[in-house]
Amino acid sequence: MVPTIDFYFEFSSPYGYLASRQIEALAAETGAALRWHPILMGPMFKAIGSAPLTQVPLKGDYALRDFARSALLAGIPYAQPDPFPIATVAAARAALHAREHHPGTEAGLAKALYHAYFVDGRRIDRAEVVLDVAAETGLSRSDVESGIASESIKTALKQEVDDAMARGVFGSPFILVGDEPFWGFDRFDHVRKWLALQK
Amino acid sequence: MVPTIDFYFEFSSPYGYLASRQIEALAAETGAALRWHPILMGPMFKAIGSAPLTQVPLKGDYALRDFARSALLAGIPYAQPDPFPIATVAAARAALHAREHHPGTEAGLAKALYHAYFVDGRRIDRAEVVLDVAAETGLSRSDVESGIASESIKTALKQEVDDAMARGVFGSPFILVGDEPFWGFDRFDHVRKWLALQK
Numbered sequence: 001m002v003p004t005i006d007f008y009f010e011f012s013s014p015y016g017y018l019a020s021r022q023i024e025a026l027a028a029e030t031g032a033a034l035r036w037h038p039i040l041m042g043p044m045f046k047a048i049g050s051a052p053l054t055q056v057p058l059k060g061d062y063a064l065r066d067f068a069r070s071a072l073l074a075g076i077p078y079a080q081p082d083p084f085p086i087a088t089v090a091a092a093r094a095a096l097h098a099r100e101h102h103p104g105t106e107a108g109l110a111k112a113l114y115h116a117y118f119v120d121g122r123r124i125d126r127a128e129v130v131l132d133v134a135a136e137t138g139l140s141r142s143d144v145e146s147g148i149a150s151e152s153i154k155t156a157l158k159q160e161v162d163d164a165m166a167r168g169v170f171g172s173p174f175i176l177v178g179d180e181p182f183w184g185f186d187r188f189d190h191v192r193k194w195l196a197l198q199k
Numbered sequence: 200m201v202p203t204i205d206f207y208f209e210f211s212s213p214y215g216y217l218a219s220r221q222i223e224a225l226a227a228e229t230g231a232a233l234r235w236h237p238i239l240m241g242p243m244f245k246a247i248g249s250a251p252l253t254q255v256p257l258k259g260d261y262a263l264r265d266f267a268r269s270a271l272l273a274g275i276p277y278a279q280p281d282p283f284p285i286a287t288v289a290a291a292r293a294a295l296h297a298r299e300h301h302p303g304t305e306a307g308l309a310k311a312l313y314h315a316y317f318v319d320g321r322r323i324d325r326a327e328v329v330l331d332v333a334a335e336t337g338l339s340r341s342d343v344e345s346g347i348a349s350e351s352i353k354t355a356l357k358q359e360v361d362d363a364m365a366r367g368v369f370g371s372p373f374i375l376v377g378d379e380p381f382w383g384f385d386r387f388d389h390v391r392k393w394l395a396l397q398k
């Protein structure tokens with residue numbers, strides 16, 4: 001049976017962005033199927049009593065440095081965006097709409113939204129910028145606009161976050177292979193080795 | 200000039216233990232000098248408003264799993280100790296005493312203390328167990344006993360923790376190469392690549 005990599009990510013997460021650049025290669029290399037799960041970290045921060053990394057004393061300065069260094073050492077373009085972090089509900093809804101209604105386009109849209117924010121510094125917290133990016137990937141602007149405004153997508157995103165938390169997801173990026181959880185871009189090598197051990 | 204790896208670790212830290220098993224190889228491979236810095240996480244948790252990983256909702260279960268898996272995939276023996284975490288002030292003072300008064304013995308003592316706790320489940324929160332382990336590594340039990348009770352070592356450990364925090368250290372393991380900070384056993388590959396870039 002082909003294993004599935006469930007890939008959970010929040011659009012304001014630098015390590016989520018880095019993961020989005022290599023997750024398809026990881027799936028291809030390990031022969032796993034890949035499912036993209038846009039989520040929001042807000043409800044998770046509440047549950048674990050945490051806050052965005054850059055707002056934590058001492059850790060904050062380190063985090064900014066580690067974002068850039070992790071990108072550099074992985075050969076991935078990165079420019080620390082400002083403002084940071086941002087609200088990403090429109091971006092997450094758009095990616096979910098793409099997955100649900102235009103399957104096969106969600107990976108391209110997710111990567112384009114991440115690139116817009118973490119390379120070009122575009123304000124993907126704004127719905128109109130999300131729609132611009134969607135249109136640039138070939139999706140219909142008006143279709144995505146009505147999608148992210150629909151009750152069904154709003155509900156689906158809440159459900160996606162609830163389901164993720166029920167499965168133990170508490171960060172971004174987060175990978176589940178069945179019940180096996182992997183938190184962080186720095187766990188890609190664990191996913192690789194763990195999948196090899198299952199064969 | 201030979202770079203120095205300043206290696207900060209707390210004896211109750213699973214990732215610190217894993218790091219202690221590979222830090223000498225990392226230093227040898229990169230041609231760096233290595234300095235062992237036993238520290239206490241308590242004051243750092245206070246500063247960053249955090250708590251031991253296993254006491255955080257959601258994160259706690261994941262952490263226990265990740266400790267064991269990280270050890271397994273690195274080929275390092277590991278048995279989750281109970282109780283966990285523990286107070287490690289006696290262990291840290293002993294390691295500091297070894298470094299200050301018997302230079303060259305601190306690495307062996309630190310590794311033996313970690314092994315006692317994370318492999319054999321011995322109670323290194325108890326001073327008598329720390330002294331047993333010290334004696335097993337060839338140190339004089341009575342010398343270490345008076346060392347960890349001395350005002351100079353108590354003061355030196357406080358200073359070590361203060362200095363670490365002043366340099367931005369907030370976790371275990373933590374590596375500094377000059378001003379460049381690396382947090383976590385999962386950053387060894389960054390240390391390797393970063394040192395290579397400096398040449």
